[in-house]
Amino acid sequence: MSRIKTDICVIGAGSGGLSVAAGAAQLGARVVLIEADEMGGDCLNTGCVPSKALIAAAKAAETQRRGFPGIAQHEPQVDFAGVKDHVAAVIARIAPVDSQQRFEGFGCTVIRSFARFISPREVEAGGQVIRARRFVIATGSRPVIPAIEGLETLPYLTNETIFALRERPEHLVILGGGAIGIELAQAHRRLGSQVTLIEAGRLLGREDPELVALLKRALEGEGIRCLEGQPVARLSGAANAIEATLADGTQITGTHLLIAAGRQAALQGMGLEMAGIAFTSRGVTVDNRLRSTNWRVYAVGDAAGGLQFTHVAAWHAGVVIRQAVLGLPGRARSDAIPRVIFTDPECAQVGFTEAEAVARWGAAVSVHRVDFAHSDRAVAEGKAAGMIKLMVVKGRPVGVSIFGPQAGELIGLWALAISARLKLSAIAGTVLPYPTLNEISKRAASAYFSPKLFANPVLKRFVRLVQRFVP
Helix, strand or coil: CEEEEEEEEEECCCHHHHHHHHHHHHCCCCEEEECCCCCCHHHHHCCHHHHHHHHHHHHHHHHHHHCECCECCCCCCCCHHHHHHHHHHHHHHHHHHHCHHHHHHCCCEEECCCCEEEECCEEEECCEEEEEEEEEECCCEEECCCCCECHHHCCCECCCCHHHCCCCCCEEEEECCCHHHHHHHHHHHHCCCEEEEEECCCCCCCCCHHHHHHHHHHHHHCCCEEEECCCEEEEEEECCEEEEEECCCCEEEECEEEECCCEEECCCCCCHHHHCCCECCCCECCCCCCECCCCCEEECHHHHCCCCCHHHHHHHHHHHHHHHHCCCCCCCCCCCCCEEECCCCEEEEEECCHHHHHHHHHHHEEEEEEEHHHCHHHHHCCCCCCEEEEEEECCEEEEEEEEECCHHHHHHHHHHHHHCCCCHHHHHCCCCCCCCCCHHHHHHHHHHHHHHHHCCHHHHHHHHHHHHHCC
8 A cells, every 4th residue: 555645635626625725736735635526526516506507597497487578478498408418518617627637737646535534644545545744624515314204215316416317307396495405496496397395494494584585485476385394204105206294294296306404514434533533413523723623634614514605615725724834823704604595586694694683782783674676776677576684783784684686796795894894884985886786785784874864853953054054
């Protein structure tokens, strides 16, 4: 068995792992990158990229179905296999950026095999032992398969398999009302499938209930059946004849079953115990520097047991590079991490929701709402449904919730504002081009100041004096 000595050993070639490997190698560190599956990880192959390509196709179909004032409506002719060809083409176009050849070009040694710790400073992969000064676990996550009676006897889909399906499901039954379940529910409905979405708790349980109610209304308006607060008691049937029995006895029948019940860190079989690395079912136990109980080992992204977003994994990579490569301090904070549900309209959040802000600051929180009906651009495009909700403490935004067109784009301004601790006056005083959707953000910021200006009797008396005495 051959041996390799290196500075940084990265396990996992998803967003976080690739970012660490690319940054470390280009800065001059010796890097070994280990990946057992596809380069690019879940995001490129079975997550963000294929889902957004599918959503784009579904949106094109829905645009034809809805028409526009003066533009005739008509039912789209959907070639489901052709849509999946589009999904595959998008993956193929992006794949070279994450390819083995590109990273070998950076100077990385790439090993395509499963990695297992055999000591606190060594891993074995592909018949080689790698000894490194620092390790980075970036193995991502896998779908959680719930323990439901009868599930083991049925064929089912997850996000790892549904994008390979080339025949449109006649009736897709989805277990799980999180982001994955809801995005795929709307996409398949728009592409012609009947869809039933089943959630044991509340749809998008972490998100603002006021905005989720608007989203649920939009989904049901498109014909998606949404069932909340009803866990599945048992499953039965066979391929193309799935039957789900809910806790209250309700029976749902469908042709295909999608499991979207959450994700768990992919750490199985890695020998973490051999390296003194503590972990739970959520992920590797890390401190605010992303360092594990073995001080030589860091974890990033989903493997770190926190927020499961591609952009978080990439950001984690920068935190680790500062420490492991440059020897500088680094700390991971989570108060300004944006998240987006890529439905249509979109739902986005950064910072605290209203309930979270009130729980922390109580009466010191002021909440300001502005409907998209106040956006001239949204009205012109026929997309005036939705709202922005702004949570403010002492003149600074602490949380923003948006449900509306391009919410994922609009939330970026607020992520910057919260991260940089900007005052609302900075946003209210910014000149934005008219007419753009981002004016809704400025209007929300201005809503904080309006009562202080227009309902202030002292200020009104002062203005009257100015008008009387100033020439």
